[in-house]
Amino acid sequence: MTQSSPQDTQAHAPAQAGASFDATEFRKALGTFATGVTIITARAADGAPIGLTANSFNSVSLDPPLVLWSLANNAMSFDAFRAATHWAVHVLGSDQEDLSGRFARRGEDKFAGLEFDEGEGGVPLLRGCAARFECRTASQYQGGDHLIFIGEVLRFVRDEAAPLVFHGGKYAHATRRDPPDLKPRSAHLAGSFGEDFLGYLLGRSHFRFFAQIRPFLDHEGLDDMEFYVLSTLTLRPLLTEGQIAEGMAGVLDANRQRALDALVERGFAHRTSAGYELTGEGREAAIRLIAAAKAIESQVLERLGTGDAAILKTTLNRLLGVVDESAADVLWEPGGNGQKDDTRR
Ligand SMILES: Cc1cc2nc3c(=O)[nH]c(=O)nc-3n(C[C@H](O)[C@H](O)[C@H](O)COP(=O)(O)O)c2cc1C
Structure with a gap:
């Protein structure tokens, strides 16, 4: 009996009785x-x-x-x-x-x-x-x-x-496939985005997630931009303007300087000749906010389930590697050697 195979598959068989399979291909097929x-x-x-x-x-x-x-x-x-x-x-x-x-x-x-x-x-x-x-x-x-x-x-x-x-x-x-009733509804109108549009899923998730953190920012008298800059300043004892600009490139370019000035005025950061550093007060505020944000993250991820939470983070990391190859490695890496995280491949 002959079997037809899809175009992208390759047939492998011993050339003659007693000959062995290509071991590498056999392993790959088993894999x-x-x-x-x-x-x-x-x-x-x-x-x-x-x-x-x-x-x-x-x-x-x-x-x-x-x-x-x-x-x-x-x-x-x-x-x-x-x-x-x-x-x-x-x-x-x-x-x-x-x-x-x-x-x-x-x-x-x-x-x-x-x-x-x-x-x-x-x-x-x-x-x-x-x-x-x-x-x-x-x-x-x-x-x-x-x-x-x-x-x-x-x-x-x-x-x-x-x-x-x-x-x-x-x-x-391993992750569950969505049950049918959870499938996103697609937009049927030509020229409109479907609800499975990546930008919609990412954007709405971010806004709704961040809305839970915002009351803590309000309490400290900070807006979103000031919080992003404050968190960036926690990454190193001192950051030059260039490093801050590099770390936030393509994310906060327009508002970065205004947020930095506001943090200095507020007494949360110092501007020195070498760059910016957090004051004691700024560091304490950052610690309070990061603790609150992590508590919210834990609640959200717990509802998602540990398996899916790990998948989401891995996938988002890879997505970041795809859409932003220069993603702030310079700041995140210990020692700032600019090497990429392996999970982004
Ligand atoms: C994901 C994975 C699955 C493996 N499955 C097997 C297996 O089913 N049987 C086996 O003999 N070795 C398997 N191995 C390889 C053994 O774990 C490996 O050879 C180990 O060093 C053997 O230990 P020993 O030589 O100290 O006894 C697997 C390795 C990995 C990473």
Whole structure:
């Protein structure tokens, strides 16, 4: 039977029986299957805790409760896992990328400095995961260059944490698709913007979000522009006019000087021959306002959900990299070396 394939796909097959696939392409094709990320732990015969990052985890059976994962024959922990009677699967949350990286490094003492508990069979149990399954080895099967473990689940716990995702060789976030009733209504009139126009979504979100912060600015007698400049001045002990202009380029060009003058007049900033710096009073006002703004941010992000909050921030950071390649790196980077944040790629 012949199969037609979309134009942008490439067919790969061994040229002849017994020949192997192009290994890189095969990996890439497998990588299109998005998975969660787990850490599997156990105890070696000598009592040492062992573990590795694995995305080969999968459910097998509900009754009896069975799960599986597979381990590379050349893993340093291979013999210890093969001999282990018990192991635990930790489904990682979206904030556990570092932990995943630590357990993906070959042979290191992956548990150094890590707090963990003990489960069935003395298995080390990591904390703060999206879910954890404590298992007893039910069977093992050799599958090519991996050993497949099937485990009977003895105990499990689950948290509401958003999961860490692995796709195309990279970590990713998972987010819900909007339920149909949340889909933005599009404008049907020619020449009008739809409600899914990016500018509308960003603008309205900003205005509504910032409206919650404004009462705190009013309380300090500051307008929006003065607040933006005040927050910029918190980034370094002293900023030259050029640095302030660079940091706010394309955002506050017209109002920057007026806001700076107002802050100086108000006693919140000093103008020195080298540039501008906050006064003690200015710094205290900034700390109060930043604390209030962060409290509002937490409330908003909590309503959004931790997973979507992380996605939103990552995506907005990337958007900023697209629409404003010179975005204030000079000011934000410690030491101001002008290097870009990796999340903006
Ligand atoms: C996201 C991700 C998923 C992985 N999945 C597996 C897996 O399912 N099985 C496996 O044997 N190795 C997997 N690895 C690689 C192991 O974590 C890595 O080889 C580890 O160093 C093995 O530890 P060890 O050699 O100390 O035993 C994965 C790595 C990453 C980053």
